[in-house]
Amino acid sequence: MADGENTIDKIKGKAKEMGGKATGNDRMKAEGKTDQLKAKAGEMRDKAKDKAEGVKDSFGRKKDDNA
Numbered sequence: 159m160a161d162g163e164n165t166i167d168k169i170k171g172k173a174k175e176m177g178g179k180a181t182g183n184d185r186m187k188a189e190g191k192t193d194q195l196k197a198k199a200g201e202m203r204d205k206a207k208d209k210a211e212g213v214k215d216s217f218g219r220k221k222d223d224n225a
Contacts, residue, residue, distance in 0.1 A: 161204065168197035 175190025177183070 161201070164197045164200040164204070167200070168194050171195075171197060 171190045171193030173190070174193060175187050178185070178187030178190055
């Protein structure tokens with residue numbers, strides 16, 4: 159999932175949570191919090207993937223390239 163998608167999902171989740179709070183709908187509020195957590199997990203996954211690719215790239219260099 160792209161960063162933009164995670165951000166949009168986080169905003170949707172916040173809107174759902176606020177809608178649930180405004181209407182007294184605990185289920186909607188909980189769904190909104192869950193959506194925000196899923197977006198946060200997606201962000202963390204994307205960051206970990208980027209770091210892993212960076213490490214992989216650094217091991218792929220030749221010794222002469224480390225100068």
